Amino acid sequence: MSTILIKSATIVNEGKQFVADLLVKDGYIERIDQHIDTQADQTINAEGLHLLPGCIDDQVHFREPGLTHKAEIYTESRAAVAGGITSFMEMPNTVPNTLTQELLADKYAIAAQKSLANYSFFMGASNDNLDEVLKTDIKNVCGIKVFMGSSTGNMLVDNPGTLEKLFAESPMLIATHCEDEATIRRNMAHYKELLGDNITIDYHPIIRSEEACYLSSSMAVELAKKNNTRLHILHISTEKETHLFDNSIPLKDKRITAEACVHHLWFSDSDYATKGNLIKWNPAVKTAHDRDGILAAVLDGRIDVIATDHAPHTIEEKAQSYLQAPSGGPLVQHALPAMLELYHKGKITLEQIVEKMAHNVAICFQVEKRGFIREGYWADLVLVDLNRANKVETGNILYKCKWSPFEGETFHSSVTHTIVSGNLAYSDGKLIEGVNGRRLSFER
Template identity: 55%
Template sequence: MLDLLITNARVVNEGQVQTLDVGIRDGRIERLASHIDQPARETLDANGRHLLPGMMDDQVHFREPGLTHKADMASESAAAVAGGITSFMEMPNVRPPTLDAATLEAKYELARERAWANYAFYHGASNDNLEAIKALDPSTTCGIKIFMGASTGNMLVDAPQTLESIFANASIPVVTHCEDTPMVQAREQAYRERYGEDLPFRLHGEIRSREACLKSSGMAVDLARRHGTRLHVLHLTTAEEMALFEPGPVENKQITAEACVHHLWFSDEDYDHLGSFIKCNPAIKTPADRDAIRAAVNEGRIDIVATDHAPHTLSEKNNSYFAAPSGMPLVQHALLSLLEQVHQGNFTLETVVEKTSHNVARRFEVADRGFIREGCFADLVLVDMTRDTHVERESLLYKCGWSPFEGTTFRARIEATFVNGQRVWDGQQLVGVPAGQRLTYRRS
């Protein structure tokens, strides 16, 4: 007997949309067929709605340990499944930072039985933890995170020899935040002298400039090419950076690239009414940059779309330019923002699924997830492309309690989210208990 039978679903998977039944047992997809005549403990008629593999978000900051006044594993993973995200990869700039095997395993313990979505954690790099990186067990982490730009705590890697050694010794993907710190600091000083503390937020993209992004991204690509490193460059923001990356399928690429949903949605024209709510690093830039990133998604220069979910409290955000921290909460409406762009004609559903699910599993060699295939875990999201979702503060599940999308109406709705075959979101509320599992990998 099946645990769950989903009938009459328009399954979006591997470049096709097909009407199928999906049979689930013991957390995995057991059967895919045009019609499944098999008893099940529960049957759900999708009634022609779209069934997608759950989004796998390869870049989030859930703030635990040490920064839990902003967010924690439970609150942010709850918001994630409400938004159709079934797996997340979380960043190391917490307190203490994730710079060795012990702090890495401690984060897995924090997530166990509390995370609503499946989870993995990056091992961080610093100027002085090269030996820990060399000793890293590849099965314990999704990748090595290098902040090649300003960061919190002891996580800015700017020593040239250290960068060379990390790129030379990494046996798993290296992921990079690329901004040139000296260039950013020089701009900050110049603009502070001109404007004082009350700097207009619309100048954020000039301070964290396109030149600073391109210089650092170019350095990362050069390092990877010289050392044969598997490199994944995060949250690209400029048209110029797109030329650093090759178009085409992600399979067998040594160097891959990511865009984030906010850089695909907002532009610097939005700073005047959203201010600190869209202050993030690297900065949101011009409409022309946004258009170039969208084009790169369709060309295959951008391989993955993620969130860089990075919440701060309202009191922290409601400050002048230099006092307001960078980052915003995004996981609850990230997939909806991409589905809205399907409505707008910017992307196809098949492209959204490829960039948010298939390619994440491929790039990080995640075992048995990211696809709707027999034998894969049943990490699924049921979407109604004809029902609206209006974003109101009262509906948010983030601990920080706000969203840059407030007041937006998306022309799609997350009707249900399944993690390891368990329904955890029913379109209105969380159901059941946290069902997330630790991600595993198939790595040579």
């Protein structure tokens, strides 16, 4: 592997900012010092730039296998790297659903061949695959994913006995999508009776309501407390849910943690008028009160990490009527710039962005030697220019689906360089391919 010397960067790490040089050697951070004069294969003048630990996205849907008309591990990992995300954890609702150890191994094999970013994959749970779930390797797999709400194929886990066993017997972190299916079905039936097939996108947060989210999240928390389960609740979308979580103990000691997603921190239901199905997600984008309440919980430590729930569909699929259009959207290329935009607006600090998008994800999942800028850790690094504007346009969108809910937005900040496991993978607008990311490992 080559050596990379980063000169005069403003390093943002572990609650501090300081100017220093950093040397990368054989994939790892070799040295951090005020002045490093050694020769290196590559030298990056980072004066005026901020050096952050690479973001770790704990929730993406890269659609491979089975849904590759929407996205692939190769295309979406490229977009992630261009956006400063150096590692991802991918979800099991591909086709076929990742419900066996063999299918899980298949996804790792694809990523080893194709992914520019570091990677891990969740094992999927269903109502009838507990034996397979319990075979999961806790040191080489990020977690178990449980859909406690509508999902693809056979992945809705709504059998109380199965949920009880999963929470009691899981050897590792359980990540949950929490929406109460019975509530959603009841709401949908009500509006279909009123409006027939003419339901529009503005009804989405009413159908997939605060009640549906809170019922499911509170049940998950209750199950976890009963069984001492390591629970991580994904994409909190309501202010009410934030009060289920504790900020009185250190993250490393928490048994129940939570995630917020960029779209729930950025959009509100007022945006449906202009964005339509492009911001149709499950759980739904809800009110400005919810958006602001989620950010408050991020800032005070009730919510521990920020992720994307990157879930692309084709623009043709999104252009269908509300009832036909699928939920989800692409975000990995623009998540860090969007959060940096909130920094420019005075809503969050750089140190908090780093904490929620890198440090805390590593702590939550016990990721081995990543998520921090420390000597001896893997060199997963991103340089950003806080004063280089970047307009999101069709021509610079790297997702396979070629659209973004941020299209037309001009961010104040840009990613200039991304280093993945010690290799320069992105530099000044160009991806540098040839060396793939590595499989994440976990200290458990």
